[in-house]
Structure formats: C-alpha cells, structure tokens
Amino acid sequence: MLDTKLVHSLPKLPTPILTVYLDTNPANPRNQRIPSGARIWLKSRAKVLAARSPRAEQKLFREQVERVDKFLRSPAPRERGMVVFAGPDVWLELPLQVDVEDELHWGRPSLTQLLWLLDEHQPSGVVLVDRSGARFFRFWLGEIEEDAKEFFRLDISQWRKKHLMPPAQPGMQKTRGSMRDVFEQRVEAQFARFFRDAAEKIAAWVQREKLRPVFIAGPNESVEPVWAALPKTLCEHAARVKGFSGKITPAELQQRIAPESDRWKRAYELAVVNKLLAQSNGRRAVVGMDETLANLQQGEVRELVVVRGLGGKLRQCVRCQWADRSADPACSACGGERRTIALRAALPELARENGVTVEVVAGEAATKLRAAGGLAAWLR
Known part of the structure; x- marks a missing residue:
C-alpha cells in the first residue's frame, strides 16, 4: 500500500529525473502482446521527448528510459498502473491498483496525476x-x-x-x-x-x-x-x-466490498453536488470555474468539488502565482508576466497551498456539475 510519507518526499527528488506513468493493466488488450503496449508507448513517447530535451541531458534521458523499459520486461508488471521516478541516483517505483493514464516527463518530478489519484481515491x-x-x-x-x-x-x-x-x-x-x-x-x-x-x-x-x-x-x-x-x-x-x-480472506473481502464502495461513492457524490447546487448563493457555496477559482485563492474555500477529468487552461502569474482564465498578458494583481498552465496541473497545487480538501466526482454527479462549470466549492 502506498506510503503517504513517501509521497510527501517526492517533490524533493533530485533533478533532472524521469517521471513515467503507465497503464500496465494486464486485462488491457494492448498489454497482452509482446512487447506490451506500455513498452511500445514508452519508446514512442521517449523519442518525441528526447528531441525537446537539452542536448547535454539527452544521453542521461535515454539511459533512464532504458532502465524503465528493462524493468517492464522482467517480469511484466501485474498491477493496473505504475509510476516510476528514475534518475542517476534515484529509482522509485509505485505500483498502483487503479487506472493510470500514460505520461512521460523529464526535469522536475511530475506529481500532477498522482495528486489527482490521491484526491479521487480517498482511504x-x-x-x-x-x-x-x-x-x-x-x-x-x-x-x-x-x-x-x-x-x-x-x-x-x-x-x-x-x-x-x-x-x-x-x-x-x-x-x-x-x-x-x-x-x-x-x-x-x-x-x-x-x-x-x-x-x-x-x-x-x-x-x-x-x-x-x-x-x-x-x-x-x-x-x-x-x-x-x-x-x-x-x-x-x-x-x-x-x-x-x-x-473470509482479505482478497475475497476486497472483491465483495469494491462494488459496494463504488455504489456508496456515486450516491454520496450525487448528494454533495445536489446540495451544492441548491446552496450556491455565495454565502455557503459557490459554483462555476471563475468564481470558485477566485474564492479558492482568496482563502475562502474549505472544500473543492471537481468533475473527474476536468480540462482547460489557465493563465498564471509567474510572480504572485494568481491564476484565472483571463487572457490578459499581465497580472491584474501585481502586473507580473503570465504563463499558460493546464487547469489539471494548477488545481491540486492551489488546493494544497490553501489547505483545501478536494472531492472528485464521477457518474451522474459529474454530469450535473459539468453543466454548471465543472468546479464548485464549500466556503469557510
């Protein structure tokens, strides 16, 4: 089982480092052939990323990719997903029994997908x-x-x-x-x-x-x-x-509890979203991308509720870190330069900086919340 202390230490890993997220699920048809679809994707994506990496780091980059590929060969992982951090003095593998999307990053450790998984799968x-x-x-x-x-x-x-x-x-x-x-x-x-x-x-x-x-x-x-x-x-x-x-054995218990857990979560999420929509008067709750982001960064939010897989782009100030969807090239708060950043990458960091818990919703709850902007929050 994943060690939370280990997760908190990941931002301190030395750079440059290779971060790999892979769908290694043996039930996925792509992973039932040799070489597996996970290995094929890794090699293909690595060629693209190598061309974008600094020339001085390309040899090191290829070495880390080869280490990961060797790991995938012997023996093939049986987990549904895998996260690997590989560097000259680092090798860290995190096997996961939840769905993982393929990603490859070079430089700083990329924690965005892992943070989303932790928010979505609460203990x-x-x-x-x-x-x-x-x-x-x-x-x-x-x-x-x-x-x-x-x-x-x-x-x-x-x-x-x-x-x-x-x-x-x-x-x-x-x-x-x-x-x-x-x-x-x-x-x-x-x-x-x-x-x-x-x-x-x-x-x-x-x-x-x-x-x-x-x-x-x-x-x-x-x-x-x-x-x-x-x-x-x-x-x-x-x-x-x-x-x-x-x-009953733990494995049998898990098999019995998993569908019960899914049903409970979907019902709970729907109740949360219905209550949010009914009370989104600006005093107890807010609904919608812009208003929720503003309240979050002003310290007014106690819990975020977000649709699973919510996409989009934000503009974030490189000086004060304020982020919103405005197209202005300069920050309205401090006048600093702004850069484009994926909402998916920014939201977990903003939540943690402001001490806010995140509830990720799916199913009918997600459908209802997406119609209202995909993002909402309970206020302090």
Missing part, C-alpha cells in the same frame, strides 16, 4: 465483525490491508468453563435447564457489551485514520448491533454489508 475502512471478534482493514487505491494492531478478539473460553462448574455448596443440586437459561442470558449480555465496545473502537479508528466511508461487514446478527451502537454522525459516512461469514 476507506472495512470492519469485519462476528461473534469471535473484529478485524480492521484499510481500503485505498484499489488495495486492502489489515490493520493488525486494531484486531479485537472476544475470548469466550471462560464462559463455557463457568457453565460446567459444579454447585457452589455440597448438597445443592443445579436445575440444569434454569442454569442453562441464566448462562445463555449472561452470554448474550457479554456479546451485547462486546458489540458496543467494538462500535466505540471503530469510531475512534475511523477518526484517527481519516477514513470515509467505513463498511461494517459480516453476519447479520453481528452487523446490526454494532451499527446500532455507532455514533449517528459516523453512520452518515458508513454502510452495512451483511449476509456473509466473517471467515
């Missing part, structure tokens, strides 16, 4: 609960990983021993049926306490790990009492997945 949680305990899993960028330190086991061995104990005083005889009833009531009370404790532990874990959504999964008789004990605010960003045994 979520899965808690697998039954009467033996609870297991905690993080689901992120198409991968699932168990959080072993959160494992929560219920030990019922002592309960059974108590059931088999002889009478406390000689001469007293147990009524087996009534004692069994009392024992079973106590067992159910212990299970009820366990489910409440599990709900409390889940709430703390979700808050600490910043997970959304979290899925409570397992047999019906375990999922329901845990769900009932969760805080209502957490349930707004959670869902139940019932009707299967807690005895």
